[in-house]
Amino acid sequence: MEPTARPHRRRRPEERTAEGGRRLHSAGSAFVVALVALVLGAVLNAPGIHKSAAGQPQGWKRDLALRLSGPLANVSHALLLDEPRRGLKAALGRSGDDVIDTAVAVPPTSDVKPQTPVSVPPRRTRFSPSHPLRLWTVGDSLVIVPGESLLRAVAGNRAIDASSKVDGRIATGLERPDVFNWFTDVRNKMRSKDRPGAVVAMFGGNDDHDFMTGLPPGEEIGPFGSPSWTAEYRRRVRTIMDLVTRNGAYLVWIGLPISDDAGQTARFDTINSIVQKEAARRPGRVSYLDTYFYFAGDDGGYAEYIPDSAGRLVKMRADDGVHFERPAGDLIAQGVLHRLGQRFDLTSWRLSAGR
Amino acid sequence: MLFPTATFAIFFVVVLPLSWLLMPRGERWRPFIIAASYVFYSAWDWRFVFLLAFSTVWNQLFARAIYARTNVAQRKLLLALAVAGDVALLGYFKYYDFFVSSTHNVFTLVGLDVPLSIRSIVLPVGISFFTFMAISYVVDTYRGDWQPVSFGKFAAYLSFFPHLVAGPIVRPGELLPQFETPRDPRYVDTARAFFLIGTGLFKKVVIANYLASAIVDPVFGAPNQHSSLETLVGIYGYAVQIYADFSGYTDMAIGFALLLGFRFPQNFDSPYAAVSIQDFWRRWHMTLSRWLRDYVYIPLGGNRGSRLFTYRNLMLTMLIGGLWHGAGWTFVAWGAIHGSALVAERWWRDRPGYVERPLTGLRRAWHRFLTFQIVCFAWIFFRADSFADARDVIVRLFTAWGQASPLVTGGALLAIAVGIGSQYLPPRFPLMVMARFSRLPVPAQAVVLSFGLLLANAMGPEGVAPFIYFRF
Numbered sequence: 001m002e003p004t005a006r007p008h009r010r011r012r013p014e015e016r017t018a019e020g021g022r023r024l025h026s027a028g029s030a031f032v033v034a035l036v037a038l039v040l041g042a043v044l045n046a047p048g049i050h051k052s053a054a055g056q057p058q059g060w061k062r063d064l065a066l067r068l069s070g071p072l073a074n075v076s077h078a079l080l081l082d083e084p085r086r087g088l089k090a091a092l093g094r095s096g097d098d099v100i101d102t103a104v105a106v107p108p109t110s111d112v113k114p115q116t117p118v119s120v121p122p123r124r125t126r127f128s129p130s131h132p133l134r135l136w137t138v139g140d141s142l143v144i145v146p147g148e149s150l151l152r153a154v155a156g157n158r159a160i161d162a163s164s165k166v167d168g169r170i171a172t173g174l175e176r177p178d179v180f181n182w183f184t185d186v187r188n189k190m191r192s193k194d195r196p197g198a199v200v201a202m203f204g205g206n207d208d209h210d211f212m213t214g215l216p217p218g219e220e221i222g223p224f225g226s227p228s229w230t231a232e233y234r235r236r237v238r239t240i241m242d243l244v245t246r247n248g249a250y251l252v253w254i255g256l257p258i259s260d261d262a263g264q265t266a267r268f269d270t271i272n273s274i275v276q277k278e279a280a281r282r283p284g285r286v287s288y289l290d291t292y293f294y295f296a297g298d299d300g301g302y303a304e305y306i307p308d309s310a311g312r313l314v315k316m317r318a319d320d321g322v323h324f325e326r327p328a329g330d331l332i333a334q335g336v337l338h339r340l341g342q343r344f345d346l347t348s349w350r351l352s353a354g355r
Numbered sequence: 356m357l358f359p360t361a362t363f364a365i366f367f368v369v370v371l372p373l374s375w376l377l378m379p380r381g382e383r384w385r386p387f388i389i390a391a392s393y394v395f396y397s398a399w400d401w402r403f404v405f406l407l408a409f410s411t412v413w414n415q416l417f418a419r420a421i422y423a424r425t426n427v428a429q430r431k432l433l434l435a436l437a438v439a440g441d442v443a444l445l446g447y448f449k450y451y452d453f454f455v456s457s458t459h460n461v462f463t464l465v466g467l468d469v470p471l472s473i474r475s476i477v478l479p480v481g482i483s484f485f486t487f488m489a490i491s492y493v494v495d496t497y498r499g500d501w502q503p504v505s506f507g508k509f510a511a512y513l514s515f516f517p518h519l520v521a522g523p524i525v526r527p528g529e530l531l532p533q534f535e536t537p538r539d540p541r542y543v544d545t546a547r548a549f550f551l552i553g554t555g556l557f558k559k560v561v562i563a564n565y566l567a568s569a570i571v572d573p574v575f576g577a578p579n580q581h582s583s584l585e586t587l588v589g590i591y592g593y594a595v596q597i598y599a600d601f602s603g604y605t606d607m608a609i610g611f612a613l614l615l616g617f618r619f620p621q622n623f624d625s626p627y628a629a630v631s632i633q634d635f636w637r638r639w640h641m642t643l644s645r646w647l648r649d650y651v652y653i654p655l656g657g658n659r660g661s662r663l664f665t666y667r668n669l670m671l672t673m674l675i676g677g678l679w680h681g682a683g684w685t686f687v688a689w690g691a692i693h694g695s696a697l698v699a700e701r702w703w704r705d706r707p708g709y710v711e712r713p714l715t716g717l718r719r720a721w722h723r724f725l726t727f728q729i730v731c732f733a734w735i736f737f738r739a740d741s742f743a744d745a746r747d748v749i750v751r752l753f754t755a756w757g758q759a760s761p762l763v764t765g766g767a768l769l770a771i772a773v774g775i776g777s778q779y780l781p782p783r784f785p786l787m788v789m790a791r792f793s794r795l796p797v798p799a800q801a802v803v804l805s806f807g808l809l810l811a812n813a814m815g816p817e818g819v820a821p822f823i824y825f826r827f
Contacts, residue, residue, distance in 0.1 A: 020786030022793035027375040027540035036801035041808030088813040148576030155579040304475040311463045313456040
């Protein structure tokens, strides 16, 4: 009897291995593994993905990302699949990483310390190595280079206790507390036991947009520069200034520089004018440092290279046309030090030390 | 488009199956992969895709013209024109402002006011990498090692997205033959690919980014603010950061290429376990080292001459290698330190009566230690913004012992220990891990990888810092 014919079956490819005995897989299985790992990885990381989605620039990409990441975070939470991430963050001491905090922490009246009357110029406070001025540099990515220059410049002065790090955070600002909440951060710092006596701040480099989060309930704002946008941004600038000064610290606010994009420079001017006006309302407590002409070329426009006092061309601005190179940071740091010197006596201790 | 982003993940999940589906028909696969690579590249700035296209056309035309001629003088002339064009393109975008400002400052020093205009040119991402690959193609054609392929194949070779922006620098002979025959979809080295992608992601997102913010950036940002201990840990931290950053990127690049069915050459081989500077350059950015050897050192004469001639060639090669990394004199100094060390090693070996003895035990450990210190010393110049900063770092290293060192945390030390310690793992260890992973069922592999994504995403800082080598 002849064997019955079996139906034709697709043969599995013979197994092949590579160095070390690892098995080779099909492209199909590579795709399945990659896809499933990405989906499962997204569910496990859903709280972080949702926060990243919320922190994106306004537009359809953000809307889409939020529509996808919101339900993903809910599913992840319902199935307890966000627990491993939560536990890992807690173990790293970073439990707050995934929290979206948009509150603009306006200082309540109880926080307010007795203020110096505006009409009386404040006394030039004296500091010394035994009683140093604690300095904190804070802001968006633009503050990093000038902040480092400032740290270098004050390194030899023991009357200044500068933190060893510049608190500059990329892609942050006052418009988007959901990306990073500076209001909460500044408030916490000003309430901490290592509260600074002087704060050097630079904000606004990422704030030249229409979109803001953390608006008061029911409030809407118009486009960048509109009266409603200006009023809300002014409130935020005022909040930072008050959080710093009502806790007794002096604030030097570095203005935004000229950029290689004329439109952006105009928008920076709008932000600068708000800051400048608010600073002017707080004489002796807030000083606004205008950087525009530090970096304007011979024609008054943007210049990447600027001649120094010896006529040598020095690269002042980074290739992106906004950020600073080290010599620019040094220039700004000198300006900041001058302002600090007007408000504080940081040098006379040397005279008494030398006696 | 950066590898460790959701945008790239979506891009790759679309490209991967389409690439395999189109693979059997090269004439369909090539336009697809070129288009995908151009989309990948245009994510930074769409205008620069024209630069990539220009480089493709320029080098293909010259390669064909060189191949078509038998007259040696004509071939040489065409080669010189092709390479000059490539170098001019690179020079214009990468070095124009640097040379103009340097020239202006030299004239100013001698009291001459020569009007030279700065152009504020934006550096196109990856230009150094694809230009070097294009030069390889033309030179190999000239040398007869290679004959020009079709325009589509060359365009796919030059723009293939896994290597496009930060290498590895893949030679024509390594990639183009793989374009000739469709890859076999039944046998893909997925375990190695996922291992490289996973470890690369961890190195970049967790180790490199953490070290940068925790200690390296503060120390190099304001060197005179920090204690000697912080400075020392900051320097070691940078050594690990740049290794984790760059090798992490190229590991991912090799892994993504593998998933598409293509093999790239290895780019790093435990460089901090090197026993000499020569050994270091056999392990660090290996594809650049080979490129410099074959297209700079050997054409300069290599070691085919007197000792002094060889030393000169070594030095020149390393100076060019330094300048390739960035338009700044600190990079040249970095190259000079490596060049000097290579010359010193060569001189030591060239001494009459020198006998090479195998390195074992303590002698091996001592050589490794010494090599690592020289490499770290050179990194100071590589990382510092200026010579003044480099000087401050070095001075601080010796003058501020005993001061408080708040930046030297357990986390920073652990990250450095992991970064260096991983290079001393026996080679069979990753092979064993990959083999075990490959034996897991497909769903289990996905679960393991997803937990890898969880670790990298949760442990890494928020946001994605740019890769160091993107600006080179």
